[in-house]
Amino acid sequence: MRFGGESKRPPALDQIEFPSYARQMATRFPHSARLSNAPAALSAVEYVNGAPIREDAQRLRQVGTGFRETFMTAPSPGIVATTMLNQHYDSHEAYMMALAAALANEYRAIHEAGHVLQIDSPDLAMERHRFFGHLDERAFLKQLELHVAAINTGIAGIPRDRVRLHVCWGNNDGPHIYDIAMTTILPELYRANVGALSIEFANPRHQHEYEALRAHPLPSHMLLVPGVLDTTTNFVEHPQVVARRLREAVAVVGDRERVIAGTDCGFGTFAGREYVAEEVVWLKLAAAAEGARIASDALWGRAA
Secondary structure, X not given: OOEEOOOOOOOOHHHHHOHHHHHHHHHHOOOOOOOOOOOEEOOOOOOOOOHHHXXXXXXXXXXXXXXXXXXEEEEOHHHHHHHOOEOOOOOHHHHHHHHHHHHHHHHHHHHHOOOEEEEEOHHHOHHHHOOOOOOOHXXXXXXXXXXXXXXXXXXXXXXXXXXXXEEOOXXXXXXXXXXXXXHHHHHHHOOOOOOEEEEOOOOOOOOOOHHHHHHOOXXXXXXXXXXXXXXXXXXXXXXXXXXXXXXXXXXXXXXXXXXXXXXXXXXXXXXXXXXXXXXXXXXXXXXXXXXXXXXXXXXXXXXX
C-alpha cells in the first residue's frame, strides 16, 4: 500500500466555534505531529511488515515479567480511517474493512505475544464532533455501527476476555461542549466483542457519566476500566478522589470484581503534544495506585 500527500481532516466543532482556542493550541504545540494533515491512503491497504510490532510485543514481555498481566495498544480501523483519509476506495466502508483486515495482523501479534490487546478507538466518540461533525446524531450512530463492526472483524478469533476497548472524546483540554453523551453511544459500544471497556470519567466534562451505566448496564461479560486520572492536566489527583471515583464505578456496575482503575486516555497520545510533565505523570499514577488500594480496602472490608 502507499500513504502519501496530505489528508484534509476537518477541524473539531469547538475549534471552529472558538478560534482563539484553536490559535492557543497552535501556539502551545508548534511542533506537534501531523494531526490534521497526515498522509492519505493512495492505494489499496496491505500489511507489509509485521516485524516492528512483534519486536515491540517481545520487548514488553521482557520488561513486564514482574506484572500479573500486561496490555498493549493498537489503533482501531476507525481512528486510522478518520486520520489518514481515504483517497483510493469507493467508499468509507470499503476503506474501513480493508483497514480491519490489515490491522488484524497487528492485533494477532499482540495477542500471540501473551498481552491483553487494547483497541484504542477514540473515533467512537471523538469523531462525532470532528470527522462526522456534519452529520446528525442518527446518521452518526449508523457510522458508529460500521466502526464497531470493523473492530469485530479485526479481532475475530481472539477471545474477548483478551481484548479491551478504549473510547474517548479526544485527549485535549478543549471546551468539549460538543461531546456526544455517553448514554447515546453505550448500546453501540456494547456490540464490540471485547471483555472490557476503558472510558473517560475523570475530566470535568464526563465525571457525571456514571449515570449512563445505570440506564445501560454493563454487559455481564465486560469489565469497566474507568478513567480516574485526567490525562490533560498537571493537577495530581488526591488518592481519596481516586478511591471515591472507583467506589462510584463499583456502585453502578454492582460488582467490585469488575472494575479496574484506568486513565482517561494516554499521557503521550501525540508526538510533540504532551499536556502533562513526565515527573507529574508518575505522581498521578502513584495516586491512582494508592487510591485503588484505599478503595479495595473499603470494598473488601479490610482494616485501613
